[in-house]
Amino acid sequence: MSHQTIELKNVSKTYMRDSLEIPVLSNISLTVPEGEFLALMGPSGSGKTTLLNLIAGIDRPDKKGSNRNPYVNQIIVHGTDLGTLGESALAAWRSRHMGFIFQFYNLLPVLTAYENVELPLLLTKLSRKEKREHVEAALNLVGLADRMQHYPKQLSGGQEQRVAIARAVVSDPTIIVADEPTGDLDKVSAAEIMTLLERLKSEYKKTIVMVTHDPRAAEKAHKVMHLEKGELSS
Amino acid sequence: MRIPLIYSIRNLLTRKLTAFLTILGIALVVFVFSAVLMLAYGVKRTLVATGYEENVIMLRKGSDNELPSNFPRDIANLVRTLPQIATGQNGKPIASNEVVTIINLLKIGTNDMGNVTVRGVSPEAMELRPAVQLTEGRMFAFGSREVIVGSSINSRFRGAKLGQTLKIGGDEWRIAGIFEADGSGFESEVWGDAEQVMQTLNRLSTFSSMTVRLNHKGDFDALQDAMDRDRRFQQIRIEREKEYYERQSQLMATFIRILGLVVTIIFSAGAMIGAMITMYASVANRTVEIGTLRALGFKRRSVLATFLLESIFLSLVGGLVGLLIASGLQFFTISTINFGTVAELAFSFSLSLDIALWALAFSVIMGVIGGFLPAARAARLDIVTALRAS
Ligand SMILES: Nc1ncnc2c1ncn2[C@@H]1O[C@H](COP(=O)(O)OP(=O)(O)OP(=O)(O)O)[C@@H](O)[C@H]1O
Ligand SMILES: [Mg+2]
Numbered sequence: 373m374s375h376q377t378i379e380l381k382n383v384s385k386t387y388m389r390d391s392l393e394i395p396v397l398s399n400i401s402l403t404v405p406e407g408e409f410l411a412l413m414g415p416s417g418s419g420k421t422t423l424l425n426l427i428a429g430i431d432r433p434d435k436k437g438s439n440r441n442p443y444v445n446q447i448i449v450h451g452t453d454l455g456t457l458g459e460s461a462l463a464a465w466r467s468r469h470m471g472f473i474f475q476f477y478n479l480l481p482v483l484t485a486y487e488n489v490e491l492p493l494l495l496t497k498l499s500r501k502e503k504r505e506h507v508e509a510a511l512n513l514v515g516l517a518d519r520m521q522h523y524p525k526q527l528s529g530g531q532e533q534r535v536a537i538a539r540a541v542v543s544d545p546t547i548i549v550a551d552e553p554t555g556d557l558d559k560v561s562a563a564e565i566m567t568l569l570e571r572l573k574s575e576y577k578k579t580i581v582m583v584t585h586d587p588r589a590a591e592k593a594h595k596v597m598h599l600e601k602g603e604l605s606s
Numbered sequence: 607m608r609i610p611l612i613y614s615i616r617n618l619l620t621r622k623l624t625a626f627l628t629i630l631g632i633a634l635v636v637f638v639f640s641a642v643l644m645l646a647y648g649v650k651r652t653l654v655a656t657g658y659e660e661n662v663i664m665l666r667k668g669s670d671n672e673l674p675s676n677f678p679r680d681i682a683n684l685v686r687t688l689p690q691i692a693t694g695q696n697g698k699p700i701a702s703n704e705v706v707t708i709i710n711l712l713k714i715g716t717n718d719m720g721n722v723t724v725r726g727v728s729p730e731a732m733e734l735r736p737a738v739q740l741t742e743g744r745m746f747a748f749g750s751r752e753v754i755v756g757s758s759i760n761s762r763f764r765g766a767k768l769g770q771t772l773k774i775g776g777d778e779w780r781i782a783g784i785f786e787a788d789g790s791g792f793e794s795e796v797w798g799d800a801e802q803v804m805q806t807l808n809r810l811s812t813f814s815s816m817t818v819r820l821n822h823k824g825d826f827d828a829l830q831d832a833m834d835r836d837r838r839f840q841q842i843r844i845e846r847e848k849e850y851y852e853r854q855s856q857l858m859a860t861f862i863r864i865l866g867l868v869v870t871i872i873f874s875a876g877a878m879i880g881a882m883i884t885m886y887a888s889v890a891n892r893t894v895e896i897g898t899l900r901a902l903g904f905k906r907r908s909v910l911a912t913f914l915l916e917s918i919f920l921s922l923v924g925g926l927v928g929l930l931i932a933s934g935l936q937f938f939t940i941s942t943i944n945f946g947t948v949a950e951l952a953f954s955f956s957l958s959l960d961i962a963l964w965a966l967a968f969s970v971i972m973g974v975i976g977g978f979l980p981a982a983r984a985a986r987l988d989i990v991t992a993l994r995a996s
Contacts, residue, residue, distance in 0.1 A: 430993075539902075
């Protein structure tokens with residue numbers, strides 16, 4: 373077993389727009405060791421979100437390589453080659469291994485903070501009591517146990533993002549992907565979010581991949597990589 | 607594995623106006639649907655209640671109902687000698703020679719004429735049909751130009767009050783009493799002495815029909831056999847009274863049902879399109895939410911189920927509302943012409959458990975059809991595209 377939690381081997385991603393090929397990522401190789409906090413930076417449109425989506429298993433790279441070169445467009449996360457999973461298996465895999473944090477939080481507006489955090493647990497076989505314990509623990513972690521019954525619109529942006537973080541960790545995934553988690557927040561709230569992410573890495577040993585434009589946010593990461601014109605550099 | 611129903615319900619509550627309008631559309635359709643079935647069922651119930659299990663009606667062969675039938679007097683006398691026929695308190699067979707005709711009366715509150723059935727009966731008729739009970743006045747006197755009037759005719763037609771006179775066959779007939787008959791079709795009739803009615807109509811040798819009471823309701827086959835064996839009865843057809851009236855209701859009930867269902871189907875297309883528009887809007891508003899749920903690991907089929915359930919829930923609420931309003935129709939009685947007998951018949955909308963279940967099933971079907979395409983669109987969304995929709 374390698375200690376590389378995430379391995380990308382010669383990954384390319386091309387979008388088609390009206391029979392026009394738009395290469396977004398070309399031949400990217402990347403390894404992220406277990407427990408690392410990696411920040412991805414780069415100009416707008418450089419493919420950061422695309423790369424993150426591939427790692428998270430919600431998007432697929434270009435077609436796999438031929439027999440001559442099998443190690444093309446391969447993404448291995450936790451020893452699983454994502455290319456071998458069908459859609460349904462991939463969904464199950466995401467619910468077990470991935471925690472998602474979005475720029476605009478993506479909480480469901482009609483659900484309370486508690487219910488939002490509980491969502492990923494609906495895909496598990498936990499008992500009602502266990503679910504309650506997990507949700508409360510996650511909300512405690514982000515310091516919002518007293519806001520359980522509040523709806524997203526009753527919370528500030530920073531608080532919403534903290535609920536989203538609780539949702540990302542409630543099922544105890546090993547990897548957390550965050551796409552510009554502070555992009556929509558003021559400085560103070562952004563700092564709180566970064567402190568939380570750092571704790572997830574140091575106390576809970578999560579592997580984190582974060583896309584950010586914010587150099588102050590990137591400072592908190594172990595490692596910063598830059599994506600430009602479809603290529604990755606340190 | 608499923609996205610909780612509460613998510614769908616709260617989403618509906620955030621769009622109260624559209625949800626309300628959609629529910630209203632479905633409710634209207636289900637109301638019409640239930641009302642039609644209740645009407646058809648009401649006709650059937652009224653007419654079926656008219657017949658008695660142990661009574662047998664006899665008509666001339668080839669006559670579908672009493673109006674065109676000719677029943678000779680000598681045959682009527684012969685029938686009375688048959689042993690299968692019950693004997694009444696006065697020691698005579700319980701049998702009524704009847705003559706049926708139609709008169710025109712003005713309906714109260716309109717200038718419309720309605721056809722009213724006049725039935726001439728024998729003295730045994732009251733024993734033959736115990737549900738017929740006088741509520742006002744007295745029984746008409748046999749041998750005189752008097753009638754009793756059924757309660758539906760009494761309340762719906764001009765000049766049908768106690769003490770007033772009706773014109774039958776050119777003569778004036780005094781109304782001696784008003785009767786009820788358990789809500790059956792007899793309440794839509796006028797009864798007088800068969801012999802007197804025949805005189806008025808210049809129809810001295812033939813009645814329209816004859817109705818007899820069997821000793822036991824199981825004696826029908828024996829009666830049939832006895833009459834088949836005697837050549838003098840070869841022009842006569844016998845039928846259980848209940849089956850006769852059920853048959854009379856068939857044409858009317860079927861017509862109401864078909865007409866109603868055609869109207870309902872046309873309406874339901876509108877209601878389903880309404881539900882579909884509502885659900886498409888709902889999917890469009892929640893594209894990012896759908897992407898998020900899918901990213902978290904919910905399957906396409908969970909998304910499909912969620913939107914389908916939302917649509918079904920919406921229609922079911924509409925269905926319940928429509929059914930509730932329709933159930934209020936039970937307090938109304940309406941009167942219309944029965945095609946079987948071409949005479950006026952009063953009946954009520956009647957709700958049955960079957961009708962309620964059909965109405966709800968119909969609303970669920972509208973929900974499924976209206977919700978399917980939007981739900982399928984939601985389920986087909988690509989995760990990354992959906993997430994980018996913000
Ligand atoms: N579904 C798609 N179809 C076509 N082109 C796409 C699609 N998704 C992304 N692209 C293109 O791919 C490129 C990379 O997009 P991506 O969102 O990964 O960039 P990004 O680095 O995250 O940018 P930003 O910093 O603005 O979020 C862009 O040029 C974008 O227009
Ligand atoms: Mg991006």
